[in-house]
Amino acid sequence: MTTFAELKKEGAQLFGEVGAWAFDEWKRLNETYFNGKNIAGAIVWGSTPKGESLGYYSVTENLIYLHKHLMRPVYPTSGIKWGMRHLNKKFASDVLLHEIIHQTIHQTGGWVGETSHNNERFVEEVDRIAKLLGMDVRAKVIKQEMIQGKVTWHAEPGCLTLNELSEFPYSSRPYNYYYE
Ligand SMILES: [Zn+2]
Numbered sequence: 001m002t003t004f005a006e007l008k009k010e011g012a013q014l015f016g017e018v019g020a021w022a023f024d025e026w027k028r029l030n031e032t033y034f035n036g037k038n039i040a041g042a043i044v045w046g047s048t049p050k051g052e053s054l055g056y057y058s059v060t061e062n063l064i065y066l067h068k069h070l071m072r073p074v075y076p077t078s079g080i081k082w083g084m085r086h087l088n089k090k091f092a093s094d095v096l097l098h099e100i101i102h103q104t105i106h107q108t109g110g111w112v113g114e115t116s117h118n119n120e121r122f123v124e125e126v127d128r129i130a131k132l133l134g135m136d137v138r139a140k141v142i143k144q145e146m147i148q149g150k151v152t153w154h155a156e157p158g159c160l161t162l163n164e165l166s167e168f169p170y171s172s173r174p175y176n177y178y179y180e
Contacts, residue, residue, distance in 0.1 A: 004040045015045045018082050021089070022066060022096065029097050033129055038104050043096075045071075045082075053166075055095040057102035059110075064099045066092065091178045094170040101125045101168075117165040118142050126160065126168050137172050139165060 004027065011019035022043040030038045041062030048056040048065045056065040071086040105111050105121045113119025118141060126139040138159050145154040155161045164171040 002040075002042075007040055007042055011043055016082060017084050018045065018071070018087055019043070021084065021087070022092070025089075025093050025096055026064075026100065029093070029100055033097070033132060034100065034104050037107075038100060039107055041103070055099040057099045057106070059102075059106045062103070062106075064096065064103065066095060066099075070095060088178055091170065094173070097129070098168060098170070101129070113141065115162075118162055122165065123160075126165060129169065130172065133169055135169065135172050137164075139168070 004023070008020060008023035011023050013019070015022070022045070023040075026040065026043060030036055030040075039062065041064065043064045043066060045066050045068055048054070048067050049058075050056070054067045054070055057063070058065070070088065070092045071082055072088065101122065102116060105125065109121075111119040111121040113121075116122065120141055123139040123141050126137075130137045130139065140156050140159045142153050142155045142159075142162055142165075144151050147154070153162060160168065160172070
């Protein structure tokens, strides 16, 4: 097994100070919100496998992908040497936290349900962490309902929608949170 220090060193070699930052931040989040229980894996900057999300967790590799779009500028960046000045740390930290939720669920037995975001384990974690973040939000599994003869996915009133779950916690921050 590769140690945290070895993984961080590799991250720093590949992605410079931003690579090292991701590991320090992972460690801080792991200790603050997960009692330090997650087993570290690689954290890679680049494109996420599906290209749509800002982060991705690979269960088979215990690998967190962070999208290069978390760096500014978002325009073609070839030739640019990324540095901390390009990083929105608060936003990247929230994306990392989201992926650590997937990581912790996988490392503690996995999930059963509709999707990786719509299942008992994920919403429990979201509910727990939202409280720790001081957010006034609630999460529950979204169930199918028959409304006027049509099956629809229906979030309970006052609970996060599927999109909000998929982008927690950044979906639930105040609008100016990342620009303060
Ligand atoms: Zn997710």
